[in-house]
Amino acid sequence: MTGVAQCSSSWVDVKLPPRASCPAQTWREQRGTRMVVIEMRDRSKNRKPLQRGRNLSIEAIQAVQALKRARQHNNSSDLHQVFNSKFRRLLKFDMIAVLRELLRQNQCLLSLKVFEDIRRESWYKPQVLLYAEMIQVFAENGLYDQVEYIYLSLKREDCLEPDIEGFNAVLKSLVSFKLIGLVMDCCNLMKAIGCEPDRSSFRILINGLEAIGETAASGIIRQDALKYYGDLDFLEEEEITASPISRRSNTICTQF
CATH class of the missing domain: 1.25.40.10 (Tetratricopeptide repeat domain)
Incomplete structure (x- = not known):
């Protein structure tokens, strides 16, 4: 049995097996002759994103x-x-x-x-998320002098992008390791480069500072949050996204 198959926009004669042996093929009748359409899969759709x-x-x-x-x-x-x-x-x-x-x-x-x-x-090109990752690792290893050096290097970078995700990661690490001086300085740095804090920023700061007993610093941040949003109801909301930095995660993709 013969038929016609379409492959890459061209028609070729092919021998067709019985219909029952090819259940996955799409058959149609045309003038008494079976015709099977062979569709090439776009392999690019199966590719995983480069990391x-x-x-x-x-x-x-x-x-x-x-x-x-x-x-x-x-x-x-x-x-x-x-x-x-x-x-x-x-x-x-x-x-x-x-x-x-x-x-x-x-x-x-x-x-x-x-x-x-x-x-x-x-x-x-400076990437805030990469700085955040380094700060996290160095702080975990108790190298606080180097953490301060890394932060100061971030502060001195030219043409620093207002990356809110990256700065939130920096703030989270600094708060979790009780580096309050750097926390407050980072807030000022964000404002200086036009990186306006979002609700996640204020949640990290206010909830984190109060959890470690830094009520004075938290009060200053609360006043800023009220100026931005008028109320602090969002502080009770739970974060639904994972932390942007995790050394064991493959989700960080720094582009240079």
């Missing part, structure tokens, strides 16, 4: 391993050589992947050196 800065290439894995070995030997010349021979030859997304992998492994001081090297790249 840049997350997936490690072979070169990035080798760079991580080489950096850790040089760090363990505590030899500054070896570390400098690894940066020149391994790290600085990577593509920019591999560089970010190396940074995040070092953060995931709690290689804090080494990741800070990597971050400072990235900031010297011509393509570098």
